[in-house]
Amino acid sequence: MxxxxxxxxxxxxxxxxxxxxxxxxxxxxxxxxxxxxxxxxxxxxxxxxxxxxxxxxxxxxxxxxxxxxxxxxxxxxxxxxxxxxxxxxxxxxxxxxxxxxxAFDGPWTGNFHPRFPSGAGRKFLREDPYDGEQTWVLGTMPLRWGRRAEKHPVVEEMYLLAGELVGHVGTMRAGAYFWRPEEEWHGPFGSPTGNLMLFRTKGGPLSTVYEDDEREFSWQPEHRPILPPGLTELGGKPWDGGCACY
The missing domain is CATH 2.60.120.10 (Jelly Rolls)
Known part of the structure; x- marks a missing residue:
């Protein structure tokens, strides 16, 4: 679960x-x-x-x-x-x-937002015809990063399929997962390896608001994931095969 x-x-x-x-x-x-x-x-x-x-x-x-x-x-x-x-x-x-x-078929698309850092592509899997909820895979190049935090008006959910994702609460590896409520600021993010992620939205299609100001970015952040009750006994430490970062 x-x-x-x-x-x-x-x-x-x-x-x-x-x-x-x-x-x-x-x-x-x-x-x-x-x-x-x-x-x-x-x-x-x-x-x-x-x-x-x-x-x-x-x-x-x-x-x-x-x-x-x-x-x-x-x-x-x-x-x-x-x-x-x-x-x-x-x-x-x-x-x-x-x-x-x-997901191996079909073209990659890009240019999602003027402030979206270059070096990534997206493949849509589904968009609901009524409420616009979306599911897609996102792939990024190695050493890609950005300096702006962002938020969305909908729930955003991600499962990391391959590679690493470095963010403000630590490093996620293949098998990591997050569920993020609407209007929650997050980021910036980067990937030393490149990565492949599956994303979903709940409550409508994805749209993004970026902060005007850039933030400092570290490739070696302190590992302090936000965990739900029941996982806090792990102490916020990664284990072999990934980490549960919410």
Whole structure:
């Protein structure tokens, strides 16, 4: 479990499917399921999602069958508590359905904002047709950095897929994660290695306000992540494979 909203039941999770796992009976959930394969492969119906394969399955979407012959680790987001629907129907909103996107395909885009530091590209995976919520991957070059803090009017969520990200509360490594509320100032950031990140917004599309003044930037910041209750006993120290920086 990466994050959980106890009121709505929405969550961000890492799900591990063991080798040989199968779900042969048709099934639909009462919540949206958004998935991004980190390792292995997962088949949903006739669609096989390999590494960095993505899908957004709205509530009510019928999965005829699911399987993971060799196992998989899947970054999965639910819009509510993921319960099986009482009856399997075809009442899905097709406008919100994204059956498959391969993040290895498609072009990179850039020039998001005049103050956005150069040296990065973005690939959109999804934009909701009603509220504009977005999911995308962002890749940056090694030694890229900026000196301005920023904020957004929406919730911003990130999972670090590869590389390192240096910020004002420490160094994040592959497997690190944050969930940031709206209007929260953060940054500046840089990456000594270059990196690949998966981002989501909740509450609308991404827009950014930058501070007018630049700040000092350190490639070796003090490691002091902001942690939720239950992780503070880790003492704010990184461990092998990454750190939980919120």
């Amino acid at each position: 990466l994050s959980l909203d106890e009121e709505s039941g929405s969550s961000s999770t890492l799900l591990r499917y063991p080798a040989g796992w199968r779900q042969d009976d048709p099934q639909a959930l009462t919540a949206d399921e958004e998935l991004f394969v980190l390792a292995g492969s997962l088949t949903v119906g006739d669609v096989r999602h390999e590494r960095y394969g993505y899908a957004h399955l709205p509530a009510g979407y019928v999965r005829p069958a699911m399987a993971s012959p060799h196992g998989a680790v899947v970054l999965t987001f639910f819009s509510g508590e993921p319960r099986a629907a009482a009856a399997v129907t075809r009442g899905v909103d097709e406008a919100r359905l994204v059956e498959a996107v391969d």
